[in-house]
Amino acid sequence: MDLTKRRTSRVLLMDGDDRLLLLCGRDPRRPGARWWFTVGGAVEEDEDYLQAAVREVWEETALRLPVGRLSPVVWTRQAIFSVDGQAFDQYEEYRLARVTADEVREMNVRTEEARYGHRWWSTAELATTEETVRPKKMASLLPDVPTAVDLGRPPVHLGNFNEDTDPE
Template structure:
């Protein structure tokens, strides 16, 4: 059910995965609830006039220092709609997920904006199994199965 006060937002996210199929996640918090920490994929809201692929590569560069063109992403591998509070507002976010494989990458957060500098405190590469075993919140919750499916992992029945 959609909250009537939810602000609509379009976003694009990047599943940046290394040669071992580990996905890069950032850990942050909601400024209005700093005790609530969670892991999330690279990405964010689209700027006016941006396509999802354009927004995804802009966010990838800002949040990791990795620069690629939109054509490097191909088509989205996942889409969802989420509702969540952030900094005292409620959002309804439609988002596309792209996958980008790299051998490895040394994350550079110099491109963080003010809110990211204030709320993001860590980054980490996670395997699907590490995510499945973790008791830390992460988004999207289906990420371990998505990464497993993309990597060709045999999923248990």
């Protein structure tokens, strides 16, 4: 199977209670395959990573988030995975964006992937769930993000993964 190279911009949307919005995805060709992932998606040819992040937040949540609300990159990751018969080699950049209670109420999660569900997750829920969450080890990674942003730390590379073959 040929790998499609893809660049993505992902957003860690966190509310005032430090909960993270995750969307639920499924693979129609693999019954029972289900995972939770952050808001975000592919960087289009005429975009940079920030423009893609803002567009994806709008497309997936109906929230108009200005670029200035996005943190610098906090994580990067390289992932190989397949979904619906297509294989991807995907580079990901993750940024933090805090949302207010009013913005949470106004959100309208409307992406195709979210038809399988979306929810706000606490770190404790992420730490104890048996569900598949991407990136892996989200519960241990997430608490350090606000501090890393405040201190201007360089991004952390989470690693290179093959989601189809690496153990959870």
